[in-house]
């Protein structure tokens with residue numbers, strides 16, 4: 001029998017989450033499929049969403065080409081834009097949309113061989129995140145240059161990105177909105193501001209287009225309460241059981257020492273599969289549907305779980321590391337990271353799909 005570790009992807013849940021986001025936003029929504037759809041398999045996710053999505057977004061050209069090669073014909077936006085003028089040939093040939101976030105990319109458009117009125121561009125403003133995008137005072141000139149290039153098929157979508165949309169109580173997002181409003185006043189073009197957290201927490205920022213990512217995969221960036229369904233179930237099985245006597249240390253570093261008789265299950269999944277090594281003793285998981293916890297260090301190929309309270313559990317017991325029973329946000333929090341990183345790092349454990 002083959003190793004039981006796997007990541008089961010629920011495509012019906014993915015569609016449910018997209019529909020929910022779309023309704024809540026009220027405009028159009030690009031489903032963000034970068035980083036192999038946050039670890040869920042970009043092609044399969046795109047195929048599942050194609051009948052309902054307004055389009056897709058990925059980080060860069062190669063990610064978009066993989067979708068085109070798989071027959072995905074919907075609009076695809078390159079969120080990082082292109083890296084060289086010659087890339088516009090592929091952008092044009094494959095009908096991709098592209099973000100422009102710095103002056104060199106405008107120069108590439110001016111120099112590109114793309115035919116007149118052929119490119120669909122999203123122009124990115126830095127409204128306060130101070131990562132990518134034009135400064136507010138540079139936006140008008142960037143817009144004018146793009147329009148004057150003659151290469152665009154319509155005015156650019158005016159976009160920006162929030163640094164702290166997942167913190168509804170802080171003022172940073174409101175300030176970014178004000179900067180966006182002032183910088184884009186009077187400029188032709190539709191608007192797009194919201195990632196998942198913006199879409200859920202900032203209705204006044206919705207604009208014409210949303211760009212939901214993490215919420216599609218059912219990890220609520222605001223912690224919960226929005227009716228999202230987890231899409232990935234990362235699971236494996238108990239393949240050995242042992243008993244620790246009080247005082248015995250478990251695994252590398254001996255970081256867990258039993259203070260009472262402890263029944264330990266050995267699970268066939270480790271950090272090489274993407275489970276975080278930083279997850280400490282006590283990180284939640286489920287064994288045969290019942291809540292339990294990790295014990296000791298996570299190893300490369302295996303990890304150890306507490307079966308002391310689960311006398312029925314043993315060889316062959318199903319262990320869910322995250323999914324419908326175990327919130328990936330909670331695992332991430334215990335491991336000192338975010339659900340995004342856990343999901344997009346899943347590897348080696350094969351992806352399987354269900355659609356019900």
Ligand SMILES: *Cc1c(COP(=O)(O)O)cnc(C)c1O
Nearest residue numbers: 032079161195196211212213214
């Ligand atoms: C990744 C990304 C998104 C999606 O963000 P989520 O927080 O996953 O919803 C939206 N916009 C841009 C520019 C991005 O890079």
